[in-house]
Amino acid sequence: MLYYALVFLVVALIAGALGFGGIAGASASIAQILFFIFLILFVVSLAMRLARR
Template structure:
């Protein structure tokens, strides 16, 4: 997911350099959304590891 966010960021920068403002802002918005989704997933998984959800217990 972070790879896709980075792709949209690069597309946004290139579109901005060539003067395509609408495409640039749309790609930047998608990059922001995907980045924050990835951060939320990372935090949730980290919290699950800390509380031991899914751990194998004997």
């Protein structure tokens, strides 16, 4: 999931540099959503690991 967030971030940066504002904004939003989902799942995973021990 983190990989896809980084891919969308790179797409947003390239689209922004080339002047495609709509595509850059959409890609940046998708990257942000995927990154936050990754963070939530990571924290839940850490909590579950600590709960097992």
